[in-house]
Amino acid sequence: MALRMKGVSYEYIEQDVLDKGELLLKYNPVHKKVPVLIHNGVPLCESQIIVQYIDEVWAGANGASILPADPYERATARFWAAYVDDKLFPAWLGILKATSQDERTEKVNKTLAVVAQLELALAQCSNGKAFFAGDSVGFLDLVVGCNLFWFEALRRMFGVVFVEEGKTPLLAAWAERFGESGAARDVVPDADRAVEFAKKLMARRGSAPAAN
């Protein structure tokens, strides 16, 4: 999404993370994880760090600035971005990894609590505008937004709904706008692919099966 925002072209190399290849192990020896951006042969790891790098290297490209210009807004965006990676991601991933229904329910409830907090964050950050970053998509929109296709996958697998008009009206409206934005459209994977991958992951780990 960040590369799309900057209008930068790139070669995409799909990895099988359940069977990691030499390339990934070579370019991310410390964590052995995706994503890795390789720029002129030099690897960069950790998605939030990569996005900030892209923003700094292609500053002024396409007029899009990913991080806010104002330092206080930048600190606020980073705060909520850290919150999403520390609290949201492990919570919903825990739904897939759960080995019992009880554990699954616990993780669902955790995810709901975090999403409720993000509804408040959106109100605070957006100040009535369309996105976390204001009039257009920015850093925090990307960081939260990349979880949405997984929320849809989890809905199809477990019937759980995390973002809905009744409970999280701001996020629900934002999610629709985000999905249609230039950054996300045609970039974000289809939820069905995520479901397929999740089933493979769960079978590998021996997680408790989905009801569907």
Next chain:
Amino acid sequence: MAGGNVELKLVGQWASAFVTRVKLALHLKGLSYEIIEEDLRNKSELLLSSNPVHKAVPVLIHNGKPICESQIIVQYIDETLVGVGPSLLPADPYERAVARFWAAYIEDKLVAPWDRVFRVKTDEERGEEMKQMLAAVDVLEGGFKECSNGKCFFGGDCVGYVDVILGGAVSYAKANEAIFGAKLFDAAKTPLLAAWMERFCELDAAKAVLQDVDTVVKHGKFLVAKNSARASNN
């Protein structure tokens, strides 16, 4: 700084390595601030209202606006507050990404188990956390090599971002052997980090800000005993 409004307030607690990071950054930049010492068993209205999400220290309050999370605060100080000395983060985007990478590594792989090692209840769990910490220190030795390029600090010739992020915990590193029986930065195993630690302690900012090691040893032993006792009371 005499007179005028106190623009910077730091809500903190003496034992916190995270708060220490912020103090280091402020001292390195020559910035004055008011310290508001918290009793974390009885959190103040100021802390709860300025960090409602985590209710944790440190919180930097700049002109009345709160900034939370120590790494975010240090970056804010570096980017925003006009002080003395060079930037903590390098100018080059790639070097910035490398610095951020190792700061994140320190947080996730070293500091996280380090925090848990004081809180877990059994010797077995403590052993597990210590194993993780020592494994991370091994990897970090390589990180130091990468960042320092043969020079004195992660930041090169001058103290940089990663030095500050790791530096906040130096008193705990020194206290590790007395509390847990194992050196954290052992010159025999990770010579670069052991040498870095000694050099870091010589800095004026370190001397001004780092906690007294004996006090940290006492505090650490107290925490371990308290949490172990909880286990045997269950």
